[in-house]
Amino acid sequence: MSADKIIVIGHKSPDTDSICSALGYAAYKQAQGVNAEAGMTAEPNKETMFALEKFGVVAPELVTSVPAKQKLILVDHNEEGQAVDGMRDAEIVEIIDHHRLGGISTASPLFVHIEPVGCTSTIIANMFWKNDVKMSTSVAGLLLSAILSDTVLFKSPTCTQQDKDTAAKLAEEACVDLKEYGMAMLKAGAGIDGMTPEQVADTDLKAFEFGTVKAIISQISVMDPQEVLDIKADLLAAMKANCQAKGVELALLMVTDIMNESTHLLVAGEPQDLVAKAFAKPVEDSCVYLPGVMSRKKQIVPPMTEAAK
């Protein structure tokens, strides 16, 4: 990418929102004459590939690290631990996000738009409409895909009325049946067929700090959690190896059951009693079963943060 180009980029272990909101926001900026281009920190997952193929969009350029002073727009994250390598010495010009503030500091003032909605793409779609920027059918499809993914077809507790209204409008613009397309997309992404235990343990991995405890939390959403639990021993080994490799003490893997709206939380490393305290349940056989839990952001991170106090 040329040096004067602004890179719009989501978090590491990109999910559908991180890639589709980067593509959507880059299109929004380009429509306003800004020299912006989408990037991605790693290859798209199966679900995101399904969305890109459905709407005939090429994946963004792979950007695994950025040089000093590179102008960046962060979408779908704002924490350094989740950002592309080199972010600390880059110039962040904008942040568009729907997560907690995670301790970032910048040299210069910047444009920040953070809202507690279910998806970054909800914010971006509404920026298009509010500012009368023409949205292509494919961008509408990508933004819709991100909302369906982040809200797990509106079932996640992070989902707001604004996400539902925005998705309905986007589905019309993208000419797809919302429920039918959403199920097909989630199905394409669910399941661990052809994945190694290491790849499963690395799915949608994010780094956090809970008090003094450095932790990583991954999440895999599936239709059939048993096929994941069947390889639990291998997953725990991969999670422990991750702790070593990433210099963290605790690794959690959310095995989220899309249909049953529940999560088996696998726990590797220490302190396990922090996890037990957070969810008021013992960690049994390296696992805590959490009915009704689907959201890392709303149902895992806050109790872990509270328990660490």
Ligand code: MG
């Ligand atoms: Mg995300």
Ligand code: MG
């Ligand atoms: Mg998101």
Ligand code: MG
């Ligand atoms: Mg997500």
